[in-house]
Amino acid sequence: MINSYTEMHDFMVSIIGNVPYGIIVIDLEGYITVLNQQAHQILQLTNTPQHHLETNILEILNDIVELRELMSTCIKKGRITFQLQEHPVHDQYLTITGKPILSGFLLTLNNVTQTKQAQDEATLALLNGQEMERRRLSKEMHDGIGPLMSTIRLNLDAVKKDLKDVSEKTKQKVETMSDLIKEVANDIRSISHALMPSALIDFGVVRALHNLCEKANKSELINIHFYHAVTTDRLPQNIELCLYRVGQELLSNSLKYAQAKEINIQLVQRNDKIILTVEDDGVGFDTFINSSVSEGIGLQNIYTRVYSLNGQFIIDSQPKKGVHSTVEIPL
Amino acid sequence: MIQILIADDHEVFRDGIASIIEDIADIEVIAQAENGRVVLDILQSKQPDVILMDISMGDAGGIDTTILLKKKFPKIQVLVLSMHEETDYIIKMIDAGASGYLLKDAGSEEVIQAIRAVANGNTYYSQQVSAALIQHMTASKNKPIKKIDAPLTKREIEILKLIVEENTNAEIAALLYISIRTVDTHKRNLIEKLGVKNTVGLVKYAFKKGIVA
Helix, strand or coil: CCCCHHHHHHHHHHHHHHCCCEEEEEECCCEEEEECHHHHHHCCCCCCHHHHCCCEHHHHCCCCHHHHHHHHHHHHHCCCCEEEEEEEECCEEEEEEEEEECCEEEEEEEECHHHHHHHHHHHHHHHHHHHHHHHHHHHHHHHHHHHHHHHHHHHHHHHHHHCCCCCHHHHHHHHHHHHHHHHHHHHHHHHHHHHCCHHHHHHCHHHHHHHHHHHHHHHCCCEEEEEEECCCCCCCHHHHHHHHHHHHHHHHHHHHHHCCCEEEEEEEEECCEEEEEEEECCCCCCCCCCHHHHHCCCHHHHHHHHHHCCCEEEEEECCCCCEEEEEEEEC | CEEEEEECCCHHHHHHHHHHHHCCCCEEEEEEECCHHHHHHHHHHCCCCEEEECCCECECCHHHHHHHHHHHCCCCEEEEEECCCCHHHHHHHHHHCCCEEEECCCCHHHHHHHHHHHHCCCCEECHHHHHHHHHHHHHHHCCCCCHHHCCCCHHHHHHHHHHHCCCCHHHHHHHHCCCHHHHHHHHHHHHHHHCCCCHHHHHHHHHHCCCCC
């Protein structure tokens, strides 16, 4: 039984000190009133936890830009509930939740690095397997079934010449067959291309992205611009594949959801880095509130692909402000 | 009589072509090859007038083979017959010295017409190939040659203006509702794109180009 205020206090302190995640409580002005050992450790603070009591939360969040911005908004404009999922902080992944409480604000910091790494590895294995399969299928269609279809058509052409004494109706049927075969051959070619464009393998990511934009420009009413400043002729194969797939995914998102008038795709190389940006001027979405949107629509796969190459992926959007995505991969 | 060699890694396809040509009086198939190495071997003993050349044939593909054989036998005409419709392949093959390019879904009559054309020293590109080439030429005309001519996106111009107005990255981020890291990327992209060294260079550029008054 807890009988006194002191006992209650000790009881609470012992809970806060022993939960498996970091807890920070601040008052309405942002001054820290509680900071447990776990939070201290996760944020890699140098002074003792006690030392940080009574200091402003913003002072200890200098290198966690997003969280700092969120906290600053909470203090200045009013408290909101939020969750930052698997947010990269000091070589760890943290899931951070913020919640208004009685005359203050509660932050919990959960270190999900291990779970995240296991998930990433699984997703990456899946993606790699998918790419291998796509490459195999694409090659088989392009180099196997495609030429076979062409051969069938050639043979049919040869037969056509021998059909002098048959009815007009039969001739018509043969003509239809020939047209259908051509159509199937075209379909095979475009499916094979969608699976794995041979230009990506033979000529690299710049040409492949260029072709992708050119093709989309032809079929869509949107203006798509592709600009590149890549100084190296070819980049490592895994980086090229990643950049292509990410560009493809982001472009297709913009085409599908944004109702944009213009899409800009840029690929810029700087000595030690390659940077892909995809911007549209469409309807956008609220990354602030709606982290489920940024988790969905294939973006998780982009994160996984990019992080597996030690890169960074940032997506910025606001309603009516378009979507701006940036991918940076070290070379 | 036009003598031809068919180079393709698919036997059925080679046979298909050969069976069509069988009926044509003025064309004769003198050899078949499953890859570029075999082509070069055959050329040691006999030279056709025209080679029907596939592009993807394992590691001895059509592009390299054409470059090599054109050096040694400039009179042999190369007519590409490929599944590849992308301009990159078309241009690579033309650069390598091919005088014609057909997609594999061409009808037999077109193949024969093309063989005759290149054998007579003319070029032959199927309609689809010509369209791709023309589009490529008009597109490359509009392509920026120098870095400095690279068009800036709306967002980049927006950011450039805010830089000139002496806003910090954080201020720009707040104004445009984007993260500071994105502002930084845009800024560095601008520096790279415009071929300047730093923010001062960006400001100078903005004034010079009249982006800001």
